[in-house]
Amino acid sequence: MAHEKETEEKRERRGHREITLSDIAACLWVRKLTVIIFTLIGAAGGIYYAMQLPDVYTAKMSMVPESNEGGNKANATLAAFGIAAPIATEDAYSPTIYPDIVSSIPFIMELLDVEVQTSSSDSTFTLRQYVETHTKPGPIGKLLGNSETEAADKSARELIDPFKLTKSETALYNDIKGQVHVLINNKTRAVEVSVTMQDPLVAAQLTDTIAARLQEYITDYRTAKARQDLDYAISINEEAKEQYYDAQTRYAEWMDRNQALATYEAQSERDRLENDMQLAFNLFNQTSQKLQAAEAKVQDVTPVFAVVDPATVPVAPSGPKKKLIALMWTLAFFVLGSLISCRSLIFTSRFKRKVEREAALQRKARRKLREKMLRRRKGKGEEREETPAVEEIIIEDTHSDSPYIPEEDIARCLHEGNPPTDIDREDDSRFRPRDEQK
Numbered sequence: 001m002a003h004e005k006e007t008e009e010k011r012e013r014r015g016h017r018e019i020t021l022s023d024i025a026a027c028l029w030v031r032k033l034t035v036i037i038f039t040l041i042g043a044a045g046g047i048y049y050a051m052q053l054p055d056v057y058t059a060k061m062s063m064v065p066e067s068n069e070g071g072n073k074a075n076a077t078l079a080a081f082g083i084a085a086p087i088a089t090e091d092a093y094s095p096t097i098y099p100d101i102v103s104s105i106p107f108i109m110e111l112l113d114v115e116v117q118t119s120s121s122d123s124t125f126t127l128r129q130y131v132e133t134h135t136k137p138g139p140i141g142k143l144l145g146n147s148e149t150e151a152a153d154k155s156a157r158e159l160i161d162p163f164k165l166t167k168s169e170t171a172l173y174n175d176i177k178g179q180v181h182v183l184i185n186n187k188t189r190a191v192e193v194s195v196t197m198q199d200p201l202v203a204a205q206l207t208d209t210i211a212a213r214l215q216e217y218i219t220d221y222r223t224a225k226a227r228q229d230l231d232y233a234i235s236i237n238e239e240a241k242e243q244y245y246d247a248q249t250r251y252a253e254w255m256d257r258n259q260a261l262a263t264y265e266a267q268s269e270r271d272r273l274e275n276d277m278q279l280a281f282n283l284f285n286q287t288s289q290k291l292q293a294a295e296a297k298v299q300d301v302t303p304v305f306a307v308v309d310p311a312t313v314p315v316a317p318s319g320p321k322k323k324l325i326a327l328m329w330t331l332a333f334f335v336l337g338s339l340i341s342c343r344s345l346i347f348t349s350r351f352k353r354k355v356e357r358e359a360a361l362q363r364k365a366r367r368k369l370r371e372k373m374l375r376r377r378k379g380k381g382e383e384r385e386e387t388p389a390v391e392e393i394i395i396e397d398t399h400s401d402s403p404y405i406p407e408e409d410i411a412r413c414l415h416e417g418n419p420p421t422d423i424d425r426e427d428d429s430r431f432r433p434r435d436e437q438k
Helices: 002-015 021-030 032-052 069-080 095-102 105-111 127-133 139-144 149-156 167-179 200-222 224-257 264-301 322-341 343-380 387-395 407-416
Strands: 057-065 115-117 124-126 180-184 191-197 305-309
Touching: 021 032, 021 322, 032 322, 057 200, 095 105, 095 180, 095 191, 095 200, 105 167, 105 200, 115 127, 115 200, 124 127, 127 167, 167 180, 167 191, 180 200, 191 200, 200 224, 200 305, 224 264, 322 343
Parallel strands: none
Antiparallel strands: 057 191, 057 305, 115 124, 180 191
16 A cells, blocks of 8 residues: 555656756757747748838937026935935926827827928928828738728818817827927926927927927916006006096196186186196006016016026937847747747646646545545445445546546445545546455
8 A cells, every 4th residue: 555655756756847947948859940940930020010110210309497596496305315306386387287288189289280391202291191101101001902091181181170080080190199299307497399200300390399489488477467467557657647547638628728817716727727737647657667676676586497408400310120130030930939939848748737736636535535534434434345445446546537526425425335436437446445346
């Protein structure tokens, strides 16, 4: 019995042996031709795919917006210690929200009417015409075809409603949005605008246009309240001016008509007209001062953007990384060829070990249950003639076609003295004593 248990444990250990690197290396060496073929196919496909991708150029420019003085002192102190300080501004549009402004639908849709000029032609196009008709599609775009070209041409002649975009307009928006990037440096507070296009001149022109429109957008917001105050100051100043001129005209006309009068009534009328003229003058003077203050306020709140690095036409393409793409294709197909070559070693062995492990656990559970039932019968003194058969079941190793037998069925059958028939469907003699088998 001990020898049989030892033999069973050795057999299970051999079946549960993990796959080593030497096994994989040997399998790859035996089927090296398959791996080499897949690697060459991947290299050729990667080179072809990389050559079909059009070159793109990236133009960049950086600028620093103005901020309040209190925040500048705190940020300068933290930056001296190498700490990224938050950008403190007195308005809602802090530089951290600039990327969201540039990527918004209204901002991108306004760029479609910008006129650009390509480096290979002297004629100008709108940005929408350039993106739809003067850019080369990639390999995937060539496979998909131009089924939406006619719909795009029709929609190009129509006004764009940012509130309700069509399918082609949404695709155009996503295309341009993916090529425009705004990055914020929290330490230096620099705003970097970059645009990636297939034409270097278009990339530089669009970068400069986006930076200018972003400045206008922020300037309009920052000066909106001040400009409203200025418009109000202009309107009340014009009214005060008219009132003063009217009072001055009435006073001058009365003086011309009543030069020789010396009555108290005439003097009283002259003093009243003179006082009205003086009050109108004082009001006009006050509104003029408020107008000057409002004009100074607009100038004061107008933000200043210091351009650190202006946009220039790029000379060398910034992408795609064709060597890296070809290398990734080669590596992917090498891994695929290796998996196909070792599929019998990896997947078959893993599945086999899993099944054997689950079957061993089931057999172990059945043996423990039988031993428990046998000890319970011996304790109650209920030994029968079938006991040798039960002992034989415990000793013998069972190999069932379906190892998943419920423990309740096993317990019920053992209690009745009839072992389940599906434990071993091939040989019923295993449930009889060894003497009877011989």
